[in-house]
Amino acid sequence: MQQTTDTGMLRINVESALRSTPVEDAVIDISYSGDPENVIEEVRTDSSGRTETLSLEAPPLEYSLTPGEAQPYSEYTFSVSAEGYEKITVSGSEILSGQLSLQTIRLRPIEERETPDVVVIPAHTLYGNYPPKIAEAEVKPVSQTGEIVLSRVVVPEFVVVHDGSPRDTTATDYYVRYKDYIKNVASSEIYSTWPQAALRANILAIMSFTLNRVYTEWYRNKGFNFTITSSTAFDHKWIYGRNIYESISEVVDEIFDAYLSRPNVKQPILTQYCDGNRVICPNWMSQWGSKNLADQGYSDIEILRYYYGDSMYINTAEEVSGIPSSYPGYALRIGSSGDAVRQIQEQLNAISNNYPLIPKIAVDGIFGPATENAVKVFQSVFGLTQDGIVGRRTWYRIQDIYVAVTRIAELYP
Structure with missing residues (x-):
């Protein structure tokens, strides 16, 4: 166990892998990954499948603020069991100083198995050793037949992640919700302790790169059946089963439909980057460099233009797939009324079927105290x-959860 003088926070969510419904009263044994047999805490999930927020030891904050040899996060192992489900062990969940870590664990209905499932989370890309990105053109040619498939930039509901290099036929393909994918990659590639401007700049680069892969159908045009890979040599580092951080989740939820563009270029820019410490990449963004610029007061767009040039702009996708309705453009609160309020009331009632803590409310299009509660x-x-x-x-979290629970109801009436 590395030096731990600080603390981080952890909240675990346990759900059914089959139905994505919360698993109540799951037992979670927590241990250091270096000493998995020594349980330091045992917790249980509530009716929403969640634990209380826990405090766990973490290395000093400064370890994640400058490049160095010391590991800036502590690693924990979770052993999870619940009646009717297979046991699972998650090893290597990363806790950073002062940060709230969100760990989702999906349990499969029980089968005749002698050993539990094991998820191993590898090292963060800023600490471990990963292949550097193979350079590509930031704008893909449009003269080749079939190169561009989509007519406009659309935020997809899902991306298909090939968990390996493109030609690794043994790698598993995972269907991952777009926002969950971006949160996973950002949590794997930058530290959530960094300033907001650095988080936003890096997340914008990750999203623009991803939407370029979506827009150009890059891999499908090469005969593959996936959107993007988890290989750092070709794309981003996505890690199956890893934890994400609340500070990163908040940024993604705020700007998930944004991407980077240049004048007279229709497609999102393939914004490539490197860590800027072990790997140097002229004309690309440096991750550590973005953090240093944010420390100096640079905004997200100023950071991006520092590396990619003054012709870089933040744009917004024309459409977000897989949601019933886009945000109306104003907040709903006490005194609001109309169709948007009625929609939210209907959706909250549907969600409460799976999350009974949420009270049923009248669907009257009037945002009163009951709706507020x-x-x-x-x-x-x-x-x-x-x-x-x-x-x-x-708004968008309600849309996401509503779609998930209503699809479950369709599959399992």
């Missing part, structure tokens, strides 16, 4: 600020 409970269950206001982040 239901929103607050929803925000509590899903880790949002409990202000009872349906702003952009709460």
